[in-house]
Amino acid sequence: MSDQNPYEKLGVSEDASFDEIQDARNRLLEQYSGDTKRLEMINVAYDAILMDRLRMRQEGKIKVPERIRFPERLVQAPAKESPTKSELSNAWLQRIIDKPTPRDVLLPGAWYLGLSAISVFYQAGGDQVLQLALVLGVGIGIYFLNRKEGKFGRAVLLTLLGLIVGLITGGLVAGLLVPQMTFISMTANQFSTVLTFILLWLISSFLR
Structure with missing residues (x-):
């Protein structure tokens, strides 16, 4: 497995999408859970793919999505505001009056x-x-x-x-x-x- 390139280590093609790469990495991490050496190899391959994609982007060959460059950045949905007492009171009055x-x-x-x-x-x-x-x-x-x-x-x-x-x-x-x-x-x-x-x-x- 050491002679394989990072894409082969994750079991994906070089033109695979980021979602496919992410799914392959997660699947392998779950499959080899507990095997420290194998897990480290999977993460190294994943990082190498990210670096390769960034290099290709700098050369103008591909456009790397934000989630590849910043995988740790999570987009959080805005919290749903709870109705205020005034809104609840108005809703109650509308049901009665x-x-x-x-x-x-x-x-x-x-x-x-x-x-x-x-x-x-x-x-x-x-x-x-x-x-x-x-x-x-x-x-x-x-x-x-x-x-x-x-x-x-x-x-x-x-x-x-x-x-x-x-x-x-x-x-x-x-x-x-x-x-x-x-x-x-x-x-x-x-x-x-x-x-x-x-x-x-x-x-x-x-x-x-």
């Missing part, structure tokens, strides 16, 4: 406005009318939310959450505002119902 069309706002708004008017001005029915209006309001909210993306369970959850928050908040606020609203005759239950309708309208219009 909708950009409704005027129709998406006005149509449920008209329904809830009508239910609010019935709740305030039709006092003869008492609390039964309010309960019926709330049931209709929940159904309307579920319908319009489900119509956007077809997620019925999500629509039910958001609507019921709006109902609970609206009734609780309305009950607390009614005790403060209703006694001062002398310009209109409204009970605490009516005020709470109207406030709930406003919240359900916001949810069905601006959430998805």
